[in-house]
Amino acid sequence: MTANFKWRSNPNIIARLVDGNDIQTWKARQVVLKPNEACAFIIDGRIGDIVSEKVVHNIGGGLGRHIADMIGATATDRRMLFAMTGPVDLWIPFAADLSDGSNASGHMNLRVQLRKEDIPKLLNIFANHAPLLDREGLIGFLGHEVTTRCIVPAMAKCSSVEELRSSEFQEHLEMHAEVEMRQSLSTLGFTFLRAFISTSKTDQEKLARLKADLDFATQTEGANADALMERIAIREAATLRRIECEVNVERAKKRGEVTIQAETELLGLRKQEAVWDAELKRDQGKADLRMKESSHKTDEAMRLFEQVQARKRDRIQQSQDHQDQRMEKQNDVQVKMMEMAAEQGALTPEVMQEFLRQQTAQKAIDGTDSKTPTPPMSTTCQQCQATLMSDWKTCPHCGTTR
Amino acid sequence: MVNMVGTPLDVLPYVRGIQMVLSGYEGYTKGKRRDADLAIREEIKRCGTRARNHLMNVHDSCFREKKIDVSKAAKACCNTIDQLIEDIDKSPTGMTHAFFSGQRSASVSVLKKLIKHDHDVIEMMTKAVNISNSVEHAFSSDKTVGEIKSLIRQCEQMITSSRGYYSARSTVLDGLRQKKKV
Numbered sequence: 001m002t003a004n005f006k007w008r009s010n011p012n013i014i015a016r017l018v019d020g021n022d023i024q025t026w027k028a029r030q031v032v033l034k035p036n037e038a039c040a041f042i043i044d045g046r047i048g049d050i051v052s053e054k055v056v057h058n059i060g061g062g063l064g065r066h067i068a069d070m071i072g073a074t075a076t077d078r079r080m081l082f083a084m085t086g087p088v089d090l091w092i093p094f095a096a097d098l099s100d101g102s103n104a105s106g107h108m109n110l111r112v113q114l115r116k117e118d119i120p121k122l123l124n125i126f127a128n129h130a131p132l133l134d135r136e137g138l139i140g141f142l143g144h145e146v147t148t149r150c151i152v153p154a155m156a157k158c159s160s161v162e163e164l165r166s167s168e169f170q171e172h173l174e175m176h177a178e179v180e181m182r183q184s185l186s187t188l189g190f191t192f193l194r195a196f197i198s199t200s201k202t203d204q205e206k207l208a209r210l211k212a213d214l215d216f217a218t219q220t221e222g223a224n225a226d227a228l229m230e231r232i233a234i235r236e237a238a239t240l241r242r243i244e245c246e247v248n249v250e251r252a253k254k255r256g257e258v259t260i261q262a263e264t265e266l267l268g269l270r271k272q273e274a275v276w277d278a279e280l281k282r283d284q285g286k287a288d289l290r291m292k293e294s295s296h297k298t299d300e301a302m303r304l305f306e307q308v309q310a311r312k313r314d315r316i317q318q319s320q321d322h323q324d325q326r327m328e329k330q331n332d333v334q335v336k337m338m339e340m341a342a343e344q345g346a347l348t349p350e351v352m353q354e355f356l357r358q359q360t361a362q363k364a365i366d367g368t369d370s371k372t373p374t375p376p377m378s379t380t381c382q383q384c385q386a387t388l389m390s391d392w393k394t395c396p397h398c399g400t401t402r
Numbered sequence: 403m404v405n406m407v408g409t410p411l412d413v414l415p416y417v418r419g420i421q422m423v424l425s426g427y428e429g430y431t432k433g434k435r436r437d438a439d440l441a442i443r444e445e446i447k448r449c450g451t452r453a454r455n456h457l458m459n460v461h462d463s464c465f466r467e468k469k470i471d472v473s474k475a476a477k478a479c480c481n482t483i484d485q486l487i488e489d490i491d492k493s494p495t496g497m498t499h500a501f502f503s504g505q506r507s508a509s510v511s512v513l514k515k516l517i518k519h520d521h522d523v524i525e526m527m528t529k530a531v532n533i534s535n536s537v538e539h540a541f542s543s544d545k546t547v548g549e550i551k552s553l554i555r556q557c558e559q560m561i562t563s564s565r566g567y568y569s570a571r572s573t574v575l576d577g578l579r580q581k582k583k584v
Contacts, residue, residue: 035492085491115451115487175473179462193484 121189
């Protein structure tokens with residue numbers, strides 16, 4: 001099985017120049033070039049093919065090349081320049097002063113890329129340096145120039161920290177870096193893609209951050225307190241509501257019980273009322289009957305009373321008539337007596353006087369005899385206001401006993 | 403796998419068109435398919451790089467002359483070209499056993515479509531290069547900033563279209579048949 005040759009053992013390695021004689025072996029060796037890797041062959045000082053996405057067989061030579069070397073039928077110098085063709089981020093540290101005198105430090109990100117056709121330009125680096133190029137080495141190549149050409153001039157135009165953070169500054173810095181660094185990067189084979197700076201906090205920013213943190217802590221505490229108060233208020237409201245609900249439930253229970261009891265009592269009362277109504281009707285019926293009976297008796301009594309009164313009036317009339325007749329007879333007798341006395345000449349004043357005296361006495365006696373018996377004094381009933389005789393013991397209309 | 407030994411006649415005009423810029427191109431004939439694919443990709447990248455170089459010249463000059471708007475436009479166009487080149491660099495190339503895909507073989511019709519597609523992409527990229535050349539020419543002939551920016555945006559639009567068109571090519575290479583013609 002063919003052994004694989006690995007030219008890159010560290011992610012920071014960007015490119016490596018390999019001398020074919022250093023990896024020459026008896027056994028065949030191959031290298032697998034992934035899509036972001038490329039290899040330029042430099043044979044006898046000339047740049048050969050640049051390959052990528054390929055398995056390069058027999059990179060170390062193997063037995064055939066060893067034999068060819070011995071007979072001088074192969075190249076005398078064989079080098080392979082491996083490189084990463086993907087974008088590479090370089091973080092270049094810097095510390096520069098702004099125009100207001102404040103100091104800013106941080107890192108500048110430089111994103112560069114090696115294009116496949118530019119890989120041989122890396123020989124410009126390897127001509128004077130070790131055959132291994134990693135990020136640190138490239139930063140060493142470019143750092144000072146980037147700082148001098150790009151960062152310091154850009155910072156010198158930057159008037160404040162706020163401007164340093166602005167997108168306009170970043171855009172300007174990127175364009176500035178692209179313009180200033182193109183030639184150097186192109187010489188080394190790199191293509192500039194992007195650039196931006198990431199500055200550390202300045203003292204003013206630290207102070208502002210501290211203030212912001214304190215304000216935030218205060219606001220957080222306040223928010224927590226508000227939230228706690230709100231929670232307590234909600235719990236209080238919930239508790240009160242629960243108590244109110246329990247009270248309402250209890251009240252409803254009691255009200256229900258009372259209602260049931262009242263309905264029971266009401267039912268009894270209605271029963272009693274019905275009983276009382278029945279009794280009342282019965283009593284009223286009885287009273288009506290009694291009233292009817294009493295009224296009948298009263299009518300009968302009144303009718304008898306009227307008969308008695310009529311008979312009495314008749315009797316008084318008869319007595320009056322009889323007295324009038326007697327008075328007329330006496331007057332006739334007296335007139336006759338007076339006439340006889342006058343005829344006889346016996347009509348003296350004494351006789352007249354005696355005559356008048358006797359006649360007066362007679363009238364007085366007649367008056368006493370003819371005097372009409374007065375009916376008894378009448379009163380009224382206290383219940384029905386009906387007229388009652390004084391000697392009645394019970395009202396004939398309502399039956400009330402006196 | 404269906405073998406396309408020779409170049410079909412109906413795609414011959416496209417092959418001839420590609421040969422105008424790629425002399426060794428013979429279509430996806432048997433035994434040269436991977437090389438043809440690589441050559442097409444390299445040509446597209448080369449066109450992008452050419453356009454980028456023109457635009458970067460304009461960018462640098464405008465930045466020094468404080469024409470920041472033009473510089474920004476040129477930089478944006480360059481970024482688009484970088485993205486296109488990155489797309490091409492990291493696009494699929496196919497497998498050993500099945501030419502373009504490990505899952506299925508490409509039919510003759512797909513290969514013919516691919517040839518036409520390659521021709522169209524290269525044509526668009528050539529237009530983009532011409533426009534970028536016009537940008538630099540316009541800048542050197544004292545055209546207005548608006549005209550230069552307009553040309554740069556035309557170039558960017560062409561590059562973006564090429565990028566989208568190229569992604570459709572990758573879809574074909576991935577073995578996925580397209581339902582609609584791009």
